[in-house]
């Protein structure tokens with residue numbers, strides 16, 4: 348397995364993060380290895396999801412993993428790979444929760460997301476599947492799906508002045524500290540998630 352370079356919004360080649368990714372047409376061992384490398388990269392970076400554009404590949408693929416120790420989460424410990432995902436249903440209830448992104452390192456902000464989604468996708472062999480996800484996994488899926496559309500979580504933060512980072516105080520506690528995030532890197536989105544039947 349290999350650890351891949353994660354493209355950040357501050358990098359010269361950040362454009363890949365702003366493109367609409369194209370459909371995957373080739374399935375098999377190569378795609379399986381790519382997904383494994385993405386999972387490894389995600390875990391080593393302490394992330395819970397990673398989309399192909401984040402490693403410089405503009406294709407419709409992302410991985411997600413709900414940490415095992417999130418015991419209250421319905422999908423704790425689950426690992427998923429989504430190829431050519433389609434969000435086919437979005438729950439009516441929305442929850443606001445803090446998000447971060449490996450492509451926007453050190454920056455966090457609160458985002459409203461549906462608490463439940465139904466996604467249709469293919470696995471690395473091209474086999475179709477359907478998954479109903481609740482809670483944190485639903486959030487990860489919506490965040491990663493956005494990456495395939497060129498959307499970043501900062502675009503969905505209601506008030507960008509609430510974006511923050513964390514710093515250690517004298518006792519080693521992490522405390523939120525406001526950051527001046529470059530406004531030109533934000534492209535506010537109003538439209539909800541695109542639901543395709």
Ligand SMILES: [Zn+2]
Nearest residue numbers: 447448449450
């Ligand atoms: Zn992200």
